[in-house]
Amino acid sequence: MYSTACVVSAGRAVLEMIQYDWEPLSHGELEQRLDHAVEEILEADLIEKARAQAGPTYLPQPEPPQHIQQSTLSPQPQQLELPQLSQESQQFQESSNAQENIAVQYITDLLQNSDSSYNRSRLTGRARLSLPHTVILSLTLLCNRLSYRSVSSRFRVEKGNIHRIFFSFCERVNALADQQIRWPTGQDGEENLQSSSFLAKTESSEQTGIPKVFGILGRTRIPIRLPIGKQQVEGGVLEVKKMKKEVHPDSWLNVELVCNSQGKILHCRISKGSDTDKASALKEKLKQNPHMLPEGSCLVAGSGYPLSGQILTPYPTCCGTRENLYNQALEAHLDVFDQVVAELKARFQRLKYLDMGNFTRAHAVVLTACILHNVFLEMGARESVSVKPQREEREKEEGEEEEEGVRKREAIAELLYREIEAGQLKCD
Incomplete structure (x- = not known):
């Protein structure tokens, strides 16, 4: 029992070290992500051709194929519900979005000139996000109790990169400790x-x-x-x-x-x-x-x-x-x-x-x-x-x-x- 417990503990330690440095997508997740990317390219090409056939007079466009309707027109139900919201709700939503945008811009400006050894040591070939997107992603993790997997799905960034991006953000903010605290x-x-x-x-x-x-x-x-x-x-x-x-x-x-x-x-x-x-x-x-x-x-x-x-x-x-x-x-x-x-x-x-x-x-x-x-x-x-x-x-x-x-x-x-x-x- 003693040796088993030690082996389990050592295994968890190795797994955490691997997650800290790199956590690639599984074979199934990689295939799914590639298929989704190919579908988006094909759908975008078909939509562009449909718009070209409509002509410059902006006549009613022909309906795209069924598989395109399901993917590209999925936001329509949400768009139809928006006019039903009360004026107060719309103003509150617009105010909240404005505050979020101001916060992201403010934090981005603070980090613009900060130096981080964490970013310089990142492995080549890893996906990078712009600083504003890094701030949005990191604030999403920090302000909500969401898993890396759910944030990965929302931002379409590999789970391993989510981990690295978030702690890169934390290190850059920590560099401002003497200035802010x-x-x-x-x-x-x-x-x-x-x-x-x-x-x-x-x-x-x-x-x-x-x-x-x-x-x-x-x-x-x-x-x-x-x-x-x-x-x-x-x-x-x-x-x-x-x-x-x-x-x-x-x-x-x-x-x-x-x-x-x-x-x-x-x-x-x-x-x-x-x-x-x-x-x-x-x-x-x-x-x-x-x-x-x-x-x-x-x-x-x-x-x-x-x-x-x-x-x-x-x-x-x-x-x-x-x-x-x-x-x-x-x-x-x-x-x-x-x-x-x-x-x-x-x-x-x-x-x-x-x-x-x-x-x-x-x-x-x-x-x-x-x-x-x-x-x-x-x-x-x-x-x-x-x-x-x-x-x-x-x-x-x-x-x-x-x-x-x-x-x-x-x-x-x-x-x-x-x-x-x-x-x-x-x-x-």
Whole structure:
């Protein structure tokens, strides 16, 4: 049993390596594709002759042969149904098509000057698509949960090429990460603080000393296929039942994000599910580079994240009005983070489950979605995604606490309480 399991695992590994580099059409698929191409050529030639016989006066054209009617006139039923649509439906459809065309053109312009070693290493003789068609094909895969086979049939491109074209697109988009996902500093950092007061009901945080929120820190999970070789063999028997009950940590990706109040992603870190780190690198970076946060500002995060002078987390237990008011203020910002994650997963449906066991490729797809999220936001297309946010899983345990963070949290809670006593705020 042990040797059989090893052979099966090795076979799957070899198959995935072959699919990663090349997946040709089968003999049957190749014959079908060639027959279809020949039929299209013959049909086009017959139609051209029929049009020539009709003359320049555009008299009623003779009906083509029956086999041509079935293939060339198949769109007619759809065309006949279009006039029956309401005016509002037609306007909505035209608006949607216009938005899609604008998005494709916008992304194409961004990628026009990008450099990709993936494209340069492609094998000779492989089918290539123009950049706009590459963008359309890749967005179709990313925004819908479609198989490579169905997309291959829709775009008439070999399945193996679909795989390569999509990851070529992801690599080219990933090259824009530093340009599209960047931490605002200087004047950009000051502008990022607009409409981001710690408590929305506070009219003047500068006068009260209550800090502004520079960004919201949080994490979400993206499920992926369990990588090959992660099956545990014990006593010569593959523990399939145990694997079904226990979720393997490498069956998802951790996506650590920092977003601002407008939903833009300022920071993105993608790691394996077995990585239990909670923004320790970001915390140290903020501590060593104070200029990253404008004076009088901070990040907010949920429980489980480190509490420091730059990152504020909620009280683990609420024992009074001060703690409750402070936690309510943080929860309002954490709801903004949940909304951003919900929009990200709603726009890019493939993130609901990445059917790939390779961490590098899964990382590239998730990063592509995060980059394009900012691109669409820059285009003003956030309104096109309407989704009810689902609260991300909150950690129950308290994260690491630093003395500076404890003092700052206590001071803010006291300031909020004084605002209530002064009658400037109302406690919900």
